[in-house]
Amino acid sequence: MKLSRRSFIQVSAVASVTAFLLSGCKKDPEVLETTKPGEVQPLVEGEWKPSGCLGCTSWCAKQVYIVDGRAIKIKANDESKIHGGNDCPRAHLAVQQVYDADRIKQPMKRTNPKKGRDEDPMFVPISWDEAMDTLADKIMELRTNNETHKFMLLRGRYTNITDLFYSSMPKIIGSPNNISHSSICAEAEKFGPYYTQGYWNYRDYDVQNTKYMICWGVDPLCSNRQVSHYLNVFGELLKKGVKIVTIDPKYSSTAAKSHVWMPVIPGQDGALATAMAHVILAEGLWSREFVGDFTDGNNAFISGKNVKEETFEEIHTHGVVKWWNLELKDRTPEWAEAICGVDAATIRNVAIEFAKAAPYSMVFMGGGSNMQVRGAYNSMAVHALNGLVGCIDHEGGVLTGRSAKLNSLPGPDDFMDEMAKTNSKNKKMDQRGTKQFPALKEGKPGSGVITNRVADAILAEDPYLPKVVIGYFCNFNYSCPGTDRWDKAMSKIEFFAHCVTHYSEMSHFADLLLPSTHHMFEQMASAAQKANSYTHLWITQRLIEPVYDVKNPESEVLWMLAEKLEQRGFSNLLDFCKTVKDPETGSEPTNGLEFELYAYKTLTQSIWDPTKYTELENHGDKFNSWNEFIQKGVWNSDPYKFKGLWSKMKTETTKFEFYSETLKKALQEHADKHNTDVDDILATCKYTGKGEQAFIPHYEPPYMEGKVEQYPFAYIDSKSRLAREGRSANCSWFQEFKDADPGDIKWSDCIKMNPKDAIELGLKDGDKVKVTSPTGEIVTTLKLWEGLRPGTVQKNYGQGHWAMGHVAAEDFEKKLSRGGNSNVIIPADYERLSGATAYYGSFRVKIERA
Incomplete structure (x- = not known):
């Protein structure tokens, strides 16, 4: 038979009854009748089996409760040493996904x-x-x-x-x-760590031993990596007196648990980072153990003045004086205040507190600061703060982690014919x-x-x-x-x-x-x-027979x-x-x-x-044996050994590079390939820096699509607490608990605006609005929220599906989406040095009543 969208819905409606039966389990009626309000109903007799979650790049080890061949519950695998106790909420939506009647059931x-x-x-x-x-x-x-x-x-x-x-x-x-x-x-997020310390990957953060934590363009209690781990330890950090700072234009879940919220103007992270670096050097708070010191012991990092390179003896770093002379000497907090929207006193105080807590401190960097058109140098500048205070590869600081010990699988070379x-x-x-x-x-x-x-x-x-x-x-x-x-x-x-x-x-x-x-x-x-x-490394077997004819x-x-x-x-x-x-x-x-x-x-x-x-x-x-491993379901490495990378980094100098010889080599190679120079390459990639600036972390004004006169609001694209990488919108739990994202609406979609901006536009909470960017438009609901700096609007990614299923869409048959997909209005632009797509600090929108 032919299966149109209409008949696809009809088949799914019938199958939903089957799916409900498949997802059920035996229950004792007497238990249900005698359970009192507030009591936890005991689980029906079953078996916990190890598994894992790919719902985001946390890649957490899990256990699944199996009853009569059916998966009914998920929890963390306590055998894992990288997280335990409570779970990220995303994993639980997987039960709805696997038994979803809207799944594709056969080829x-x-x-x-x-x-x-x-x-x-x-x-x-x-x-x-x-x-x-x-x-x-x-x-x-x-x-x-x-x-x-x-x-x-x-x-x-x-x-x-x-x-x-x-x-x-x-x-x-x-x-x-x-x-x-x-x-x-996340490729731009990896750019800075690679071109300073030779590490192209996600970092680990020793939060349990830190004293000072700056979450920059990241919301570890909501998204990013190892959400389960951070949900478990954040309460302990606060009890121990760890100072937490969040740098984000929106009041994120992590900002709500922080001592200081720095609502940076979208795209202006580089101004804030270089100003903080200026303070650390000018106040003499850099790490002598990691970076080095002046040969006479006197601090010559004085605002506005150059420093002679031969007067400073570096140990595990390269180019700190060049960085100061080329970029930092004039990047005062007062200079940054007018650009980044954070007052100079807060910039100075946070930089000093961060450096004084070092090396038991960290800047936890996410994509918000760098997945921008000119984000590569932001990535370097933010990560370089860790190098300045010596918390790289240090207890309580920023770690590289290690790879699981895996064998190689066969390669293709011996099976490739001439064609x-x-x-x-x-x-x-x-x-x-x-x-x-x-x-x-x-x-x-x-x-x-x-x-x-x-x-x-x-x-x-x-x-x-x-x-x-x-x-x-x-x-x-x-x-x-x-x-x-x-x-x-x-x-x-x-x-x-x-x-x-x-x-x-x-x-x-x-x-x-x-x-x-x-x-x-x-x-x-x-x-x-x-x-x-x-x-x-977690591993799982097939825990249930496939619900449909799937491979x-x-x-x-x-x-x-x-x-x-x-x-x-x-x-x-x-x-x-x-x-x-x-x-x-x-x-x-x-x-x-x-x-x-x-x-x-x-x-x-x-x-x-x-x-x-x-x-x-x-x-x-x-x-x-294999059986013992598959039954346990998770392997853990030995504890991390600190300082093992000092002067053994995979950079051209083997040191932490504030002046990146590694980037200099790569950019020159690319320029030579195209018969041009590095300045031309940077200009082609929409950067403004020239000369030696190309090889150091430096401030770049953000490249924003849309003139402020026509598009007055900087747009903030954010992650949802329940979005399994955009694939969970067809779960009723996702829709029912959508308001777990502050300001969001159950079974709906919204864009958030500061009330001050709404008053000027004559808009009120709950209005249907049209959101227009230079490249597209969507219609959604307006929510007023004081957790945004004026001049910005913010929307969570995850809604706006027209083809995921009858729950995700407002009308699946008519291809009507539930709200708007942010990617309809985000311009298709790039951070070209890394290849990353630009999502943040890169465009403006206008808001008007629909």
């Missing part, structure tokens, strides 16, 4: 060849066999025509075996195009490495991803037009700024297969829908993360596709898959589930196999 194919938001795809159910035949035929067409580079794989969330599907499969087919979501997540070797050298679709997009990941020009640029590349057919695309756990038509670009781009794709749990805005443009397992319950999965000076993209779909390609004479991918053998028996996999199991056993063998243990330090938890 489906498009029967309407026209693509567009207003087109009904007219999906019809098909078998997995037919679906994989179709996909294999499309790939073989590319090989027949020597066009394998026109295959593209788009990745959202993933697990530890991602390399098999994401990295190796495209290369074996013969394509360079594996494009991840990373640059719409694959040749075509995989073509340019990637995201235009990384072009003059205007350096994407300087880990010091290598063109090595970073520029996810949101793919839509423009498709539309321009530059470097070419992909023909066959697979996407998994991604919804770029919703999650990337400039959503209309993605709608137009995906309409041009000849064949698109989408592997997801739920129908989504991106699914609407698919030719094949391949229903996916839910990572927490229906498949084997693992992920590693750091916090509390530890790293953990794991990274293992089962890969295996089935490999089999279909072999039947068509291309055995390379299946031969590759068969090299993933059971490390205990040496057996080759014979199906997708065995392939999945053997991949995880191989990957984690150095954790669970005593014969593979070494005498090296930091092995962490030890197990006697």
Whole structure:
């Protein structure tokens, strides 16, 4: 039968009854009758089984309560040393997700060849066999025509075996195009730490031993990494007298628990950071142990005056005097006050208190300060404060963490034929490495991803037009700024297969829908993360039988596709898959589930196999067998060893670089590639800095779309407390508890404004308003909230779906969204040195009654 959007709703309505029954459990009526108000009803007899959550990049270890084969409850896995006790609320929504009647229940194919938001795809159910035949035929067409580079794989969330599907499969087919979501997540946040200390990753923060904590452009009690951990320890910090400061233009959940709130003007973080650095040096409060000192012991960092470099002897840092002379000497708090909106006295007091508490202090940096058009140098300036006071790699400070001890999975090289070797050298679709997009990941020009640029590349057919695309756990038509670009781009794709749990805005443009397992319950999965000076790796088995006819993209779909390609004479991918053998028996996999199991056993063998243990330090938890490891469900590293990186950093000088020789080398390499100079590269990337400024943390005025005369309000895009990366809006719990975000409305959407601004516009609380940016408009409800600095408006990301399901949408059949999607009005711009999408401090809007 054909399944239109209308019949899809009707089928879902019937299935919702089944889902309710599936999610139920046996209850004792007598227990229900005798339970008194306020008492906790005892759980029905079941079993807690280890699992983990990929609902955000906290990647917490969890346990799931299973009763009669059904998942009914989730809690933290107490075996993890990086969090415990209470849980982040996001994880609990996973129970609704897995039993959601709006999930894609079996493979489906498009029967309407026209693509567009207003087109009904007219999906019809098909078998997995037919679906994989179709996909294999499309790939073989590319090989027949020597066009394998026109295959593209788009990745959202993933697990530890991602390399098999994401990295190796495209290369074996013969394509360079594996494009991840990373640059719409946090790449600018990683830029500063890399080009000062050589670390391109998320940091750990030893909050339990700190004395002073600055949360800058981050809300750890609501979003970012290890929310569960920070929810558990924040109360202890306050009891111990830890001073907490939040720098954010909105009064966030963390700001509400802070001693000081510094409502910086959006985009002006660099002015505030350089002013604080000025104070620390001018007041003589830098770390002598880490940075060094003047040879005569007298502080020559005097406002407005240059310092002779030879008079200062550095120890574990490089270029502090150059930084002062080139940038900091004139960056007084009084200079910054008029620019960043924070009074000079507060800037000075916070900088002094922070430095005096050091090295047991930290600046906890998030994306708010740097995922801006000119955010790379903000990232460096904010992180450099940690270097000045010596809290890098120090107890109570900022740590790098460590990677879990994992084995490598087989690589693709031995399975790439001549066509694959040749075509995989073509340019990637995201235009990384072009003059205007350096994407300087880990010091290598063109090595970073520029996810949101793919839509423009498709539309321009530059470097070419992909023909066959697979996407998994991604919804770029919703999650990337400039959503209309993605709608137009995906309409041009000849064949698109989408592997997801739920129908989504991106699914609407698919030719094949391949229903996916839910990572927490229906498949084997693992992920590693750091916090509390530890790293953990959690692992889970299939805890319940899949609710619908769904498959794991990274293992089962890969295996089935490999089999279909072999039947068509291309055995390379299946031969590759068969090299993933059971490390205990040496057996080759014979199906997708065995392939999945053997991949995880191989990957984690150095954790669970005593014969593979070494005498090296930091092995962490030890197990006697695979079964023992899988039953416990989590591995913990040894405790962090402090100061191990001092003068051993992965920078050009091996030291913490205030004058970044590492960035200088990378920028020069990119400039040489394009036959120009560094000044031209910076100008092309919309920066104003010139000369030696290019290599130091420095103030850049924010690049804002929209003139203030026409668009008077700076727009603040924020994370929701319950948003599982934009995928939880079809959960009724998400909608019912939406007001957990201060000022938000249950089962609705809103934009918040300071009451002073509303009075001037003649608007009142509850008005329907039109929000217009230079690139788009949405309609939503106005809420008045004093937790915003005047001149700004703020909206939480997560609503505005028109295709996620009948709960997420106001009217799923008519494609009417519940409120507005922020990405409709966010301009598609970038922090080009890192490749990150610009979400913050980058555009203005006007508000008027709808």
